[in-house]
Amino acid sequence: MSSDQKEVLITGIGFVSCFGEGADQNWQILGGATAPEPVINMETVAPYGVHPLPEMDWALQIPRKDQRQMENWQRLGTYAAGLALDDAGIKENEELISSMDLVVAAGGGERDVETDEAILKDALASNDREQLILDRLRTDLRPTLFLAQLSNLLAGNISIVHKVTGSSRTYMGEETAGVTVIQNAVSRIASGQSSHMLVGGSYNADRPDALLPHALNHYLYTGGTEGVHGRQANGGGMRMGSVGAFLVLEEAEHAKARGAKSYAKLDGVSSDLGKRDGEKGQERLEGMFDKLGGTPDAVMSGATGVSEATAYEMDFLASKLGGDVPVRAFQTMIGQPLEATFPAGVALAALALKNNGFYAPFEAQEKPATSEVSSIMVTSIGHHCGEGFALLSKS
Amino acid sequence: MTKFTDHKGRPIVVVTGLGAVTSLGRGVDENWLALCAGKSGIHSVKRFSTEGLNTRIAGTVDFMDPEEISAPGISYAMADATTGEALEDSGFGTNGFPGPLFFAAPPVELEWQHRFDLLSRTEDGEIGYERMLASAREHKQEKMHSLIQLGTIAFRLAEKYETQGLPISLSTACASGATALQQGIEAIRRGDTEAALCVASDGSVTAEGLIRFGLLSALTTNNQDEPEKASRPFSKDRSGFVMSEGSAALVLETLEHATNRGAKIYGTIRGVGEKADSFHRTRSSPDGAPVITAISAAIEDAGIGPNEVDYINAHGTSTPENDRMEYNSLHAVFGDKIHSTPISSNKSMIGHTLTAAGAIEAVFSFKTMEEGVIPPTINYETPDPDIPLDVVPNQSRKADVANILSNSFGFGGQNACLVFGREVA
Numbered sequence: 001m002s003s004d005q006k007e008v009l010i011t012g013i014g015f016v017s018c019f020g021e022g023a024d025q026n027w028q029i030l031g032g033a034t035a036p037e038p039v040i041n042m043e044t045v046a047p048y049g050v051h052p053l054p055e056m057d058w059a060l061q062i063p064r065k066d067q068r069q070m071e072n073w074q075r076l077g078t079y080a081a082g083l084a085l086d087d088a089g090i091k092e093n094e095e096l097i098s099s100m101d102l103v104v105a106a107g108g109g110e111r112d113v114e115t116d117e118a119i120l121k122d123a124l125a126s127n128d129r130e131q132l133i134l135d136r137l138r139t140d141l142r143p144t145l146f147l148a149q150l151s152n153l154l155a156g157n158i159s160i161v162h163k164v165t166g167s168s169r170t171y172m173g174e175e176t177a178g179v180t181v182i183q184n185a186v187s188r189i190a191s192g193q194s195s196h197m198l199v200g201g202s203y204n205a206d207r208p209d210a211l212l213p214h215a216l217n218h219y220l221y222t223g224g225t226e227g228v229h230g231r232q233a234n235g236g237g238m239r240m241g242s243v244g245a246f247l248v249l250e251e252a253e254h255a256k257a258r259g260a261k262s263y264a265k266l267d268g269v270s271s272d273l274g275k276r277d278g279e280k281g282q283e284r285l286e287g288m289f290d291k292l293g294g295t296p297d298a299v300m301s302g303a304t305g306v307s308e309a310t311a312y313e314m315d316f317l318a319s320k321l322g323g324d325v326p327v328r329a330f331q332t333m334i335g336q337p338l339e340a341t342f343p344a345g346v347a348l349a350a351l352a353l354k355n356n357g358f359y360a361p362f363e364a365q366e367k368p369a370t371s372e373v374s375s376i377m378v379t380s381i382g383h384h385c386g387e388g389f390a391l392l393s394k395s
Numbered sequence: 396m397t398k399f400t401d402h403k404g405r406p407i408v409v410v411t412g413l414g415a416v417t418s419l420g421r422g423v424d425e426n427w428l429a430l431c432a433g434k435s436g437i438h439s440v441k442r443f444s445t446e447g448l449n450t451r452i453a454g455t456v457d458f459m460d461p462e463e464i465s466a467p468g469i470s471y472a473m474a475d476a477t478t479g480e481a482l483e484d485s486g487f488g489t490n491g492f493p494g495p496l497f498f499a500a501p502p503v504e505l506e507w508q509h510r511f512d513l514l515s516r517t518e519d520g521e522i523g524y525e526r527m528l529a530s531a532r533e534h535k536q537e538k539m540h541s542l543i544q545l546g547t548i549a550f551r552l553a554e555k556y557e558t559q560g561l562p563i564s565l566s567t568a569c570a571s572g573a574t575a576l577q578q579g580i581e582a583i584r585r586g587d588t589e590a591a592l593c594v595a596s597d598g599s600v601t602a603e604g605l606i607r608f609g610l611l612s613a614l615t616t617n618n619q620d621e622p623e624k625a626s627r628p629f630s631k632d633r634s635g636f637v638m639s640e641g642s643a644a645l646v647l648e649t650l651e652h653a654t655n656r657g658a659k660i661y662g663t664i665r666g667v668g669e670k671a672d673s674f675h676r677t678r679s680s681p682d683g684a685p686v687i688t689a690i691s692a693a694i695e696d697a698g699i700g701p702n703e704v705d706y707i708n709a710h711g712t713s714t715p716e717n718d719r720m721e722y723n724s725l726h727a728v729f730g731d732k733i734h735s736t737p738i739s740s741n742k743s744m745i746g747h748t749l750t751a752a753g754a755i756e757a758v759f760s761f762k763t764m765e766e767g768v769i770p771p772t773i774n775y776e777t778p779d780p781d782i783p784l785d786v787v788p789n790q791s792r793k794a795d796v797a798n799i800l801s802n803s804f805g806f807g808g809q810n811a812c813l814v815f816g817r818e819v820a
Contacts (some may be wrong), residue, residue, distance in 0.1 A: 043529070069676060102671065106566075108504050108545060117523030120510060124522060130444050131506055138448070141603075143610040147676050147806070151502065151545070151566045156807025159673040165685065168671035168809060169574060172500050173546025173564040180563050184578075188574060191585035208524035212505065215531040217540035222532070271561040272555060306560055386561055 005190040009255050009395055010263040010350045012088025012248030014080040014200070017334040017344075018051040018241060022083060027351045030333060035362045038141035038333050040225045040239070041206065047222045048215070050205040051241030053336030066161050071110040071148035072242075074157050077202030080244030084198060089260060091162070101166040101194045102155055103185050105177035105201030105339035109149035111209045115140045143275075154202065158221045164198050171339075175302065175380050176271070177201065178342030179388030183269040185249050186390075195254045200246030201340035211240060219306055219383055227332030228305040229365035236307030238383055241335015245344040252395075263350035265395040267375075268292040271388040276312045285316045285387065292391040296377035298329040298358050298369060300349045302341045304383040313381040326369040332362040342388055345378040349392045352376060398820065401665070402698035405584045409819060411658040412485025412646030413649045414477030415517035415758045417745040418454035418639055422480060425514040427762050430770040431791040435744050437637050443602050450614045452622035453600045454639025454746035461598075467503040467542040469598025471551065473642035474498070478552055478594050481644035486658055491557035493670040494588040494648070496550035497578040499595030500564040501750045501777030505543055506601060512539070548596065550677035558592055568805030569712075571595055571755025572623040572643065573813055577667045579647045589652040595754035596642035608638060611677060613714060625745075628711035629718050629742035629786045631779040639746030643754035645761075650819055661761040665798070665816040666697025679804065686802075688813050689810040693800065694728070698816035701729045703735060703798050704814070708760045710802040711740025712747050721802060722782040737794065739772040739787040753803035757813065760805055761801045763815040769794050 013023035018039035019030065029036050041052045058067050058075050061082035067075060085091040090100075119136045126132040147153050154169040157164050171177040171184070181199050204210060211323040214220050221237030230238055255262060270288040273279055299317060303310045309330075318328055330348055337344055352358050353376060358369040375393040401407050415422065418436030419429040419588040429436070436454045442464065445451035459476065461468035482488055510527060513536070519529040541547050546564050555564035567574040572595035579591030608614050615635035619624040653660055670692065672685035679686060694701055710721055725733045741756050742748075748755055763769055768791050775788035800817045 048528075080620055108502060111504075113524060117521075120514065121522045123507075124514065129511070131446060131601075134444065134447055134606075135604055137606045138609075141606060141610060146607040148606075148613060149502070149504075150568060150806060152568050152805070152807045152809065153676065155671075156809075159671045160676065163673045165671040165673050165808070168567065168807070169567045169578075169667045171563060172566055173549065173562075175423070176546055176561055177564070179561065183561075187585060187587060188581070191618075193581060193585055212524060212527055212531065213540065213543055215528050216536040216543075218532075218535050272552060273561045308765060332476045384544065386546065388561070394493060 004220060006103050006192060007252035008186050008189045008266040009250050009252050010247055010266060011250045011260040012084040013263060013347050013350060014083030014087060014246040015347050016076060016080050016244040018054060022055045023087060023351055025345065026219050027355060031355060031357055031359055033360060034169055035360045044206055045208050047209050048211055048220050049239050052206045053242040054202065062161055068345045069144055069147060070157055073202055073204040074148060076204055076242065078157045078161050078245040080200060080202060080316050081198060081246040082162055082233055084246040085162055091179035096196060097163050099166045100164045101197045102158060102164045102168045103181045103197060103199045104170045105181045106151040106154040106170050106172060107318055107339050108151060110207060112206065115211055128131065153204045156297055174338055174384065175341045175382040177339040179271045179380050182390060185262045186266050186269050189251050191247055196250045198246060198248055200343040202244035203242060205240035205242045205335060205339040221305060227363040228303050228310060228329035229363050231305045232307060236305055238304040238306050238311060238336040241333055241337050243337035243340045243342045243344050245347050247343060247347060252288050262395040264353040264392045267294055267391040267393055269390045273386050281312060282316055288343055288387065288389050289320060294375060294391050295377045296324060296391060297373040298376050300345045300376055300378045301327050301329045301378035302345045303329040304331055304336050306383040309381045313379060326358060326367050328359045328362055328366060341374050342380040343381060346390055349376040349378050353392060353394050407650035407819060408583050408647055408664045409650050409653050410761055411648055411653050412481040412663045413661065413758045413761060414480030414644035416456060416458055417641035417748065417755060418472045419745055421458065421476060423762065424603050424654055427600050430741065430744055430759060431768055433771050433773045433790060435773060437622040437746050439622055448605060449616040450605050450609050451619050452625055452637060454637060455597060455600045456640040463542065465506050465542065466501055466599040466601060469640065470501045470596045471548045473597035473598055474548055474552060477642040477644040478556055481646050482556060485646040492592050493559065494590035494592060495560050495582065495594045496549055496553050496558040496562035496594065497575045498552065498562060498564050499575040499750050499754060500545060500566055501597040501599045503545060509539055521726060522570050533545045552594065557671065565811040567811065568807050569749055570753055570803040570809040570811045571750040571801035572755060573811040575754055576645065576664065576757055576813060577669065578810055579684035580664050580667055583647060583649055590648040592646060593749040593754065594644040597748055597750035598640045600638050603610035605638060613715065614638060618690050626713045626743050626763055627774040627786060628713040628743050628772055629779060629782050630775055631777045633713045633715060633718060635714050637746035638728050639748045641745060641748035641751045641755050643751055645754060645757060651729060656714065660819055662764055663816045663819055664813060666693045666814035668692025668696055668812045670810050672810060677806050678716065683720055683724040686720065686804065686810050687727045689741050689812045690724060690728045693814050699798060702732060704800045705796045706719055706763065706799050707736060707738035708756050708799055708801040709738050709740045711742050713742060718782060722784060734783055735785060737769055737785050737787050739770060741770060743773040747761060756801055758800055760815050764796050764799065767793055767795055769796065
């Protein structure tokens with residue numbers, strides 16, 4: 001970043017994963033001396049495993065009348081957004097909330113699985129499928145469900161429930177949505193276009209309609225409960241995970257003026273799209289790395305377990321950083337949260353920096369950290385395409 | 396302030412290429428002629444059966460040649476056409492584009508035809524998601540997968556037209572087209588890039604889409620036998636919007652960049668304003684405060700006063716609530732001057748193109764300034780006494796238009812307003 005750019009701090013984290021809710025709770029479990037056993041449900045959408053939602057009391061962040069207007073991916077995101085605002089200490093500050101800029105990474109929402117299945121069963125038995133679908137959709141669809149299917153309605157719900165109304169944008173595009181969210185927010189704050197922002201995403205994995213799109217191209221792992229590296233001997237693949245990850249990003253002077261705590265500094269974000277094979281592919285990552293403006297002590301990797309993408313990333317990290325820099329593929333623990341991947345990686349990196357520690361190896365293939373970690377690179381190499389890096393350091 | 400910067404010292408952003416597809420036709424010229432002639436693109440839906448539906452009309456785009464008749468297939472075909480047109484128009488052609496792509500992306504997902512396709516390939520598992528998942532395991536569906544990924548259209552456009560870096564797919568519902576432009580402007584203003592390609596596309600008129608919007612009482616159910624009369628913005632007898640398809644592309648660059656390469660300049664994007672609404676998922680705050688703030692912010696950002704706005708390209712959806720709210724908010728900002736400022740709704744002719752609306756209306760706004768002709772609001776037969784506006788009723792009008800305000804509002808509390816200018820300095 002050039003010298004006239006402003007410093008960007010992370011001053012609030014809202015995090016929900018299969019390990020529970022709250023940034024602190026997740027750090028306590030994931031940041032311990034040995035990594036926990038990941039929580040994996042192998043039953044609901046067998047043969048695919050998923051990292052499920054923890055037990056949630058949505059009412060702690062979302063009034064009941066609003067809960068009824070949402071499906072779980074929106075409840076999860078709205079809940080995590082509320083946690084981030086609480087954590088940053090601005091939830092009740094009307095002036096800051098109403099001028100806060102909101103950027104959300106979102107997918108396509110949830111379908112009414114029961115209705116879909118009932119219609120499919122009857123339509124297969126009918127001799128006029130098209131008419132049957134028309135008739136049934138008219139009577140069976142719930143009006144409010146449509147609102148759970150619009151990508152920008154996670155942002156809409158956050159505005160309604162938490163009153164964040166400075167501006168509101170939603171990015172899409174699987175993992176790249178999460179990369180864009182962080183990159184856009186950092187650019188806007190660094191250039192002075194915004195002073196404080198709420199950014200993040202959420203994904204609810206525990207649903208057959210959420211898994212089907214990825215199953216179509218054989219991206220989902222159908223083995224057991226292996227982690228990202230362990231799956232490679234068995235053809236690779238990803239395991240989806242329910243995650244809500246929101247961050248409050250703030251211009252440093254703005255944060256200082258209100259006496260806010262800071263988790264970490266976001267030094268740079270880079271992204272790209274292009275072919276991954278051969279020298280050209282490595283050169284693209286090289287170019288992204290150079291834009292970060294520093295060399296990390298450790299890496300929080302958003303590697304998905306899909307073999308091509310994972311090998312592409314690991315080859316680069318090994319050649320660029322050597323074998324000693326610890327790399328943690330966090331999807332081993334919390335699963336693949338698609339749009340929320342990059343915000344989740346940034347949150348986990350920020351938690352480690354704030355707590356002056358790092359994570360114990362998540363799998364046997366990962367090396368322990370042997371020296372102090374003061375800067376962490378976050379990666380998201382999309383399972384299909386698109387790449388993002390961020391560099392965080394202690395603030 | 397130099398020759399290349401605006402009143403706030405930011406690089407002046409100009410538009411140097413336009414592309415459009417709507418139900419009125421393919422290409423900016425064809426659309427412009429039809430618009431000025433007051434033609435409607437709304438018709439009975441032929442693409443699928445509408446038997447028994449309350450709404451059987453739409454502004455579908457049926458003349459493209461998509462690889463598949465589906466929302467992603469049609470949306471891509473239109474986006475490809477408008478992007479190609481805008482790049483050709485701007486002089487960049489197919490030689491690569493020196494900036495990023497901002498794409499307002501339509502909602503895409505598996506459609507019923509895909510579900511039946513999957514079910515037809517296996518007998519394994521219970522009929523429903525279990526069987527579709529089993530089918531997917533037995534037969535890999537690479538093309539189906541690619542079509543329904545939300546980032547695919549932008550990825551494909553970026554690859555084909557060689558834009559720079561990671562393309563951005565965005566959604567702010569019915570404000571998306573304006574948001575794509577806003578993103579391009581912001582990126583240029585903060586110095587990330589000297590050029591940006593802003594594209595929006597929506598080909599998502601499906602039976603399920605009509606039913607979903609119908610359940611929210613958003614669509615008109617009147618005039619089903621006279622489809623061209625169904626979209627009636629600002630009329631007393633307006634009763635809902637007409638769902639439509641379309642796409643637009645605009646090439647944005649700094650004035651300096653455009654001047655240096657000798658490009659033809661349509662005009663500038665002088666200002667943007669945005670304010671989110673926390674009132675309701677589908678309705679605006681009754682006091683209009685967020686919309687008023689967005690309009691005021693756009694005009695202020697442009698460095699002009701309301702009295703310098705010569706014409707307003709309305710959001711004007713033809714729903715009872717939107718049109719009243721839009722008038723009240725404009726009145727709050729413009730005062731009584733609003734009653735003599737021409738305002739028209741392109742949606743009276745092309746319907747509501749949803750994700751693409753803000754970008755399509757931006758293209759038509761630049762043509763309005765270039766040609767000195769304001770397209771009409773058609774079907775304006777019964778004025779609404781509560782909305783005393785000069786809506787340029789039924790016939791286009793010659794006018795000297797130097798500054799335009801364009802409004803876009805969407806579900807989820809999205810409000811984005813843009814100010815366009817004809818002169819570069």
